[in-house]
Amino acid sequence: MGDLVLTTYDWVPEWPRGFVRDVRVRWALEEAGLPYRVESTPFKDRQAQHFSHQPFGQVPWLTDGDISIFESGAILLHLGNRSDKLLPADPKRRSEAIEWAIAALNSVEMASLPLFILSFTQEKRDSPGWKVLEEFLHKHRLAHLEPVLAGREWLAGAFSIGDILMADVLRLCDRFEWLKDYPASRAYVARATARPAFAKAYADQMAFFAKADKS
Numbered sequence: 014m015g016d017l018v019l020t021t022y023d024w025v026p027e028w029p030r031g032f033v034r035d036v037r038v039r040w041a042l043e044e045a046g047l048p049y050r051v052e053s054t055p056f057k058d059r060q061a062q063h064f065s066h067q068p069f070g071q072v073p074w075l076t077d078g079d080i081s082i083f084e085s086g087a088i089l090l091h092l093g094n095r096s097d098k099l100l101p102a103d104p105k106r107r108s109e110a111i112e113w114a115i116a117a118l119n120s121v122e123m124a125s126l127p128l129f130i131l132s133f134t135q136e137k138r139d140s141p142g143w144k145v146l147e148e149f150l151h152k153h154r155l156a157h158l159e160p161v162l163a164g165r166e167w168l169a170g171a172f173s174i175g176d177i178l179m180a181d182v183l184r185l186c187d188r189f190e191w192l193k194d195y196p197a198s199r200a201y202v203a204r205a206t207a208r209p210a211f212a213k214a215y216a217d218q219m220a221f222f223a224k225a226d227k228s
């Protein structure tokens with residue numbers, strides 16, 4: 014195992030600040046108490062070196078010695094192998110935490126992201142496309158997640174990477190007020206984001222991009 018280096022953009026516009034996905038990695042690293050440093054890659058002029066770490070030209074990626082990993086979910090799984098604060102040692106709880114981590118990305122974020130993208134277009138809120146995506150997110154995902162979150166503090170017993178990913182995905186939904194009919198989901202986001210590790214991760218990301226404005 015080597016030094017942990019997290020790479021994010023050197024700058025982003027105001028709107029995504031606080032929501033750039035490096036916050037998930039920062040959060041996990043802070044929860045685990047693992048030392049790391051943050052490096053940057055140009056946002057505006059993405060070079061081959063960037064694509065060699067992240068084939069879509071996105072962020073984040075993490076290097077751990079000579080291992081380079083992209084995809085926030087894969088990064089958190091990797092870190093989970095380094096700390097039982099992120100993935101419990103008990104095999105049953107561990108597989109539950111992993112399934113919720115994948116569910117956050119592959120069931121909930123896959124439903125919220127298309128609506129998120131649409132919301133930045135001229136598409137009308139009552140258009141057939143908007144309605145289909147909205148119904149999919151609410152009826153087939155958020156409405157089912159609500160009773161799960163009403164019945165437990167964290168998704169897999171103890172707090173885990175499943176919660177980091179689910180809370181971060183839901184945090185964006187909350188920003189768009191898509192959680193207004195789901196009090197347990199809002200309470201879960203509030204609980205998760207009240208953790209000191211999240212507060213540090215969030216503040217560090219905001220400070221990182223604020224510093225970039227000045228340079």
Ligand SMILES: N[C@@H](CCC(=O)N[C@@H](CS)C(=O)NCC(=O)O)C(=O)O
Nearest residue numbers: 032033034070071072073084085086
């Ligand atoms: N599935 C990827 C998504 C990464 C992603 O969407 N990153 C955003 C920042 S939060 C990005 O790089 N956006 C710029 C772009 O797509 O060009 C992950 O979870 O790491």
